[in-house]
Amino acid sequence: MKEQSNIVDGLGEKLSEIAGDLFYLGPEVTLAITIILVLVYDLLFKDKKEVGIFSIGFVGLVFALVISSFINAGTPFGGMFSLNMWNLTIKFLLILGGVLMLIMASRDQKNINRFGKSGELMIASLTVIMGASLMSSSTNLLMIYVAIELTSIGSYILTGIVRGRKRSEAALKYVLFGGVSSAIMIYGMSWLYGFTGTLNISDPTFFSGLSNVPILPLSIALVMTIGGFLFKLSAFPLHIWSPDVYQAAPTPVVALFSFVPKVAAIALLIQFVGAINTIDFDWQLWLGIVAIASMTVGNFSALWQKNAKRMMAYSSIAHAGFLLVGVIAFSESGNLALLFYAAVYLLMNYGAFLLISYFEKQTGSANINKLRGIGLDVPWLGVLVVIVMIALTGLPPTAGFNAKLLIFSSIWESWQGSGAQVLLWVFIIGLLNTVVALFYYLRIPYYLFFKRPEKEIDKAKLTSIDIVWGTIFVIPLLVLFFKSDWLVDFLNNINFVL
């Protein structure tokens, strides 16, 4: 009896601790409530649901965004999560990615219908964002697994929910790939648990446990675990699913895919490599090879793409490599560069997908050779495309250049400090990849301006509000080139901790 009361006593304490810690998960809780609200609304109403669903989703996301900037750093739920200024900023960007996705979706009647028909699309999107947000801060292997699965399952639904043969095929591929990679990942995690006896990667026993393991089983376990993260990052060699998925899914959803899970996976990787940094396993070498391969394979494969969304899929594989560069640098300036890169990447990728969705609206498909001569008819749109593509390539005068400069500077510094050869190769090959990237990014402006239009396009479909939104998405890329300290200050001061 006495023993049981002890447990109950402890339980009471634990419960109040958990309830107290709940505020740390404010954004996720907000999103969960929003999901329930959408669900209930969806059940109660029959027709014309789009306004309700959109506004609930939008308000929920904005609310989560606001809450995310009022959270303290800490390790709530007994070390299940580790929140610091850095990943709180990442969280802010992730949720911002969700807000911008809704704005993008609301620019196209087809997408409004898709979202409005039933609550599923909205719920799945919110789930992805919630999972990603959890992923970016978890330090417990089990929590990491749950967060990754939450993100993945939401993504599978988003890919397959709009009917169509292509889409079903892509969704099925995605599910199979995802299933296999998460099985491998959890197998790796089970090894890690076996080695250390703890699931908490920030626990000192986790580190000391791993230090005693021979290199071969340790490498196998770590490679399997990190493989699961790389799947979410869609880095080489776990990138094969992404082109099909990107081509099939609705464009705003693709924009979400290209940013939210990726950046969350990067945040997770930062936490994870921080936990395993000084043990025998040379993670910088492995991730360095992955980064080089992602950049090179992504860029070279993009050269042959005829569909803009498919091309962007390969581009996002290459950008996964660039994001990895910041992880490999593993320094304070590397983390700052990553934040900067992530913020700029958000702007340029969403800008690119917004403009692609305009072209889809005009020409009915995302095929690049359907874009002939549009730039001459709608010059402002063409100029916006040029700016976005130059930013994605990483050339001045766009913030894409500053992002590249910062991220590659951090790897140079790390190399200067440690002298590890792989860092030098990441640095050189990464920068030379820009040349390859230019070639395919310029293809869209090339068709827009250099080719003669085949037939008159219907200009009426594009309203001036569309153009204004395009401008709002794109102009920051120019402004932040000239004033990158604004973005850095903003990112450093996002948290108004009281």
Place this chain on the structure above:
Amino acid sequence: MIQGILSYIIFLPLIAAAVVLCLPKRLESSYRIVTVVATGLTLLLTIIAVYSFDGGIAENINSEENLQLLEKSEWFSLDLGSLGSFSVDYFLAVDGISIPMLLLASIVLFIGAISSWNIRQKKKGYFALYLLLSGSVLGCFVALDFFLFYLFFEFMLLPMYFLIGIWGGPRKEYAAIKFFIYTLIGSILILIVMIGLYNSVYDPVRTGAEIGVTSIEQVQTMVQSGEVAREDIIKSFNMIYMADQANYIPGSLLSQMSGGEIIGKSARWIAFLALLIGFAIKLPSFPFHTWLPDAHVEAPTPISVVLAGILLKIGGYGLIRTAFSFFPDSAFHYSWMIGFFGVFSILYGALNALAQKDIKKLIAYSSVSHMGFVLLGLAAMTVEGISGAIYQMFSHGLITSMLFLIAGVLYDRTQDRLIENYGGLANRLPRFTIVVGIAFFASLGLPGFSGFIAELMVFLGAFKSSAVIGAIPQWMPVVATIGLILGAGYYLWTLQRMFMGKYWVKKAEWTERLKDLNSREYLMLVPLAVLVFWFGIFPDTLMSLINSSVEGFTDLLNQAIR
């Protein structure tokens, strides 16, 4: 003397570009007027700047006292935590090396604007892009912060890409992307070095402010002896600081003292090579020249003029300003190779020119040949050699602009550029023939023209080199003289085939279209011809601007070698 004159020079074309974009379509004919007025005003401002430039200031190239018309204010700075911080400046100034380039750029851009007069399609885009290009080209020559320089250097590629790709000849798309990709490879190499450099160089003034020391020398000694904490060091993109070895953070990879290595080779050598290749692509030197004939041939006439007249010079200017100034020891180490590629380019370009059937291609290859002299002069590392290289860039800019305008005159009338399709044009177009004669003789280096002075100085410097500094052997200038003979060969041969003998053209209908020069063409060609004469007869006009800076520059080289 106008305050902030260099900013006006850069921003005037950019503002004009915005004006062109805002003007409604019914005022289409006014775009070209805006362009000509803007570039004209820029030229006027540049002449004022040149006039107020004092050529007598003889300071070291790596001190700010050497600079004139200086404008410097902080652009942005980023705090990188424990690794210190870095700052980027809006830093413009001229010295004896950049002022001739600035003058040349203004002249050629003005001529190019006049030459754009009869662009017929998509005028708004054309003139806006032309003005954007003008602003960034001018900015490139006066920016002394590496970040700012790189911005201008990269940004000119984009307008150029569209100008060639939309308004060019039959293979324009191919030429445009080839130009862009080639130059981008060069810029990436430069970017790699730029990242390495700003991580190795600190700003002594700002670092001094951080630790409360005002004397620059004292800050430098303190940093070199490791008394300054890492987070107090403020890194810098300043190109003047980069040229002073005392401003390198001790232990950083590119510092001369630390002897850093990359894959077993001196890091400074590798960095120098990367800069050398980066700018040699732009120059262009053999074996990186293959983009040039395509781009020149396909580009519309005004763009060819700007491309050959100014853009190539950025390659030479960049070599002097960055590679040679930052890594003088490595420059000396590789001087033999640079000289060799210079000589090879001279001969290879000339032999290629001899074989061309298309007159524009001939001129393009002659550019490769003439740019070889720039490399040869630089490799010599003597006062005469480097002055000659700068003089050659200036003179070639004027002459080659003339040559491309001439090719444009012919192409405007017949849409054909093949040498073999014409004969005895002197009978039909006597005045045009006189202008062609002047341009050809100037280009082959006849005394009395500016090209002669330039090549003479390069040869003097190259011959002296082995005795004075030991940078390149004597056989190099000897072999390079063959290039002069070949030059005379292809120009005289072309003159003979196209203009001498009995009048004959391939298609009969060309005859009535072949009218002699009109007044607009005179307006472009006559001033250029006068300038080519002027700088051939009174070289001191330009030399007095260049001289003291070049002496400062060679002092820097000599100090580093000893």
